[in-house]
Amino acid sequence: MPRPDRQKNPQFSRPKKPQGDYRTRQPAHEYVLEALPGLEDVAETELRAVPLARDIRGLRFWYPGDPERLTRLRAPVAAYRVRAWDVPRPRGLLGHQQLGELAAFLAEVVRLGGHRSFRLAAAGRESSVMQRLAEELQVALDLPFDPEEGELLIRLRPQEDGLGWEVLARITPRPLSARAWRVCNMGGGLNATIAYAVHKLAGQRDEDRIFNPMSGSGTLLVERALLGPYDAMVGVDINPEAVECARRNVSAAKREVEVARVDALHTGLPDRSFDLIVSDLPWGDAVGTHGGNAALYPAFLTEMHRLCSRQGRLVVLTHEIRLFERLLNEQSRWHARELFQVYSGGHHPKAYLLGKR
């Protein structure tokens, strides 16, 4: 998530920091990141580059710095502050002392994130204990309880060592995958954390000439544009609404990327125009049909072979796994390897990295 504008977005307004190296004087808090299943390694790599993050165990870590830095992570879907209580069951959190500590812990997260409502996520969230907890927190936090859409997502779960219960409080009102640049959404739009992972694993080179055929709402374009320099980047889609949507998102991200209404199979562009081609092909459900894809996919591979430079890379993300792997097995012009398989919104697409033989 890009750095929020504090003037426009009071969610991240905080008291002025003390002068000097304030970070070393801040107490560390424990945090946990949540990534889409399949993207945990990408999220951990990004986490390891956060200065001051320490004692990193998978996606769990201690951090004394400004939590706003964590709201700018792009591989995880959420970041939570965590605290554990030495209670055998959630009922123990209703004790006077525990409830006071829990309310103070959550109030601090609300102060940083500006959440306007809360919800609880726990096994048995309909139970009488959870209902009591919701009632108590409603008063203590002075926030409405909204069981479905509450902005402060509070997860309760047993500690791994089984000795107590831990509470995770999501530090942002919306998931990190809900990017500030996304002002236009389309059916079939890619989760932005997947687009980030595609680019990180495809390799990021300043001299890349990048092509995103079938760019839809422009998720792959914007996520790459935000990563840093490249030589050129072009997106095309056959649907004029998608082109308009991608342009709006690119502009909201304050980047310049050319997006045009062009059939990706007949671009008319010269041979070997691109060093990196990334595409989220129609999956045959929300976008495209399975029958149509049987013709589209081979034609796509042929045209991309023409447009890809000799040492170029082609990344294909698809849920049409059987069709795509059969096509790979039947051809000899590309070598391919799987980059990842991710679980998202009931789908489990795979990303493949192809190179010319």
Ligand SMILES: C[S@@+](CC[C@H](N)C(=O)[O-])C[C@H]1O[C@@H](n2cnc3c(N)ncnc32)[C@H](O)[C@@H]1O
């Ligand atoms: C799965 S969607 C891409 C979603 C996109 N990654 C996003 O985040 O919004 C596939 C896109 O391919 C486009 N498409 C299908 N056939 C095409 C073709 N021959 N040329 C260009 N675009 C095409 C569709 O209009 C659709 O926008």
